[in-house]
Amino acid sequence: MTDNRAWRLEDFVDSLVVELDKTRQTLAVKAINTQLSYSVKEVSLDVNAFPTYTDGSVRFTTAQPGEEGASKLSIQLNSITDQQVRATTRLKSVEAGTSLDEVEVDAGTRQKLRRIGVNSVDDLQELQARNVDLGAATDSDIDYGQLARKIQKARRGRSGPAIDAVSLTREDEPVLLIEGSQLAIDPTFEPVAVLNGELAEVLSHGPAHVSVAVPAGRSLAAENEVVITFDPYAVVRVNVRT
Amino acid sequence: MDEAFRPLPELLPELLPLAEPISTEDGTIRTVITGCTVQTPVELDLTVTGGSVVIGGAPPIYHLETSETPVFHSLRLVVESSEAAETSPASSASGADPGGVAP
Numbered sequence: 001m002t003d004n005r006a007w008r009l010e011d012f013v014d015s016l017v018v019e020l021d022k023t024r025q026t027l028a029v030k031a032i033n034t035q036l037s038y039s040v041k042e043v044s045l046d047v048n049a050f051p052t053y054t055d056g057s058v059r060f061t062t063a064q065p066g067e068e069g070a071s072k073l074s075i076q077l078n079s080i081t082d083q084q085v086r087a088t089t090r091l092k093s094v095e096a097g098t099s100l101d102e103v104e105v106d107a108g109t110r111q112k113l114r115r116i117g118v119n120s121v122d123d124l125q126e127l128q129a130r131n132v133d134l135g136a137a138t139d140s141d142i143d144y145g146q147l148a149r150k151i152q153k154a155r156r157g158r159s160g161p162a163i164d165a166v167s168l169t170r171e172d173e174p175v176l177l178i179e180g181s182q183l184a185i186d187p188t189f190e191p192v193a194v195l196n197g198e199l200a201e202v203l204s205h206g207p208a209h210v211s212v213a214v215p216a217g218r219s220l221a222a223e224n225e226v227v228i229t230f231d232p233y234a235v236v237r238v239n240v241r242t
Numbered sequence: 243m244d245e246a247f248r249p250l251p252e253l254l255p256e257l258l259p260l261a262e263p264i265s266t267e268d269g270t271i272r273t274v275i276t277g278c279t280v281q282t283p284v285e286l287d288l289t290v291t292g293g294s295v296v297i298g299g300a301p302p303i304y305h306l307e308t309s310e311t312p313v314f315h316s317l318r319l320v321v322e323s324s325e326a327a328e329t330s331p332a333s334s335a336s337g338a339d340p341g342g343v344a345p
Binding site for chain 1: 249250251252254255258260277286288289290293294295296297310311312313314315316317318319320321322323324
């Protein structure tokens with residue numbers, strides 16, 4: 001055996017599951033010739049290893065020849081049908097896709113949250129709904145407000161605003177129409193626009209458009225700088241040529 | 243992974259004594275293996291690469307008594323044919339050994 005490095009149980013189980021899937025595929029191929037299809041119903045593995053607790057996590061080192069007193073780690077994988085998975089898996093909301101890994105929190109905070117079973121933003125929202133005191137549960141100064149801001153930032157990072165077109169309309173007064181996707185998606189935030197260094201009125205806004213009134217008495221130059229704050233985490237600067 | 247070990251997807255199917263159906267000479271009776279349970283000591287080679295663990299395994303490699311014996315882990319593998327799973331669902335619930343033959 002070569003480099004005997006400590007491994008995390010999570011990584012080991014992940015690999016075991018992947019390897020087992022490959023085994024199922026191999027058996028399926030084999031079954032074509034035997035006219036019967038076999039399925040792996042159960043795999044259990046007893047591993048002799050030494051658990052150690054370092055850097056806030058438990059890791060295991062596989063026992064080597066001559067080493068005594070190893071712990072026996074028993075892992076049993078049973079089979080389940082997809083219907084059973086659906087029946088026993090809780091439904092997640094549409095926004096639950098944000099994993100805690102995507103949220104910009106320090107490793108210590110993430111680890112503290114994981115220890116109390118928080119792996120996703122959805123888990124966090126459930127705790128908040130139950131009025132759980134995060135600070136007391138994790139013995140730290142984590143608060144929902146602080147986390148909520150970081151979560152919003154992470155989500156905005158995944159779905160940033162994209163501008164497809166900018167046009168100028170002239171009815172009573174000149175209006176800049178900015179069109180695109182994921183623009184003003186926060187209904188609680190009023191977008192702010194600055195045109196050539198001067199605050200401009202936002203006439204209407206939505207996820208696909210923002211209309212900005214050109215300040216009275218001003219006209220657009222050949223090159224115009226438009227800065228729009230769609231929400232605290234999305235600020236866009238565009239140059240508009242007329 | 244050490245060359246003495248093999249990835250589990252290669253090792254596990256080889257541990258299964260799944261054979262072709264056996265028929266009587268006149269072809270009136272056919273016997274098939276509907277499932278089996280294999281329990282064996284194994285030697286493991288776990289290699290950590292980045293965030294993943296590469297699992298290599300092998301049945302006891304040497305059958306020699308040495309002053310320092312290798313570490314034997316234990317592997318149990320249960321497979322069942324889809325035919326058996328459909329006809330005898332009670333076997334899994336009772337924990338009965340699915341190994342054996344059926345006509």
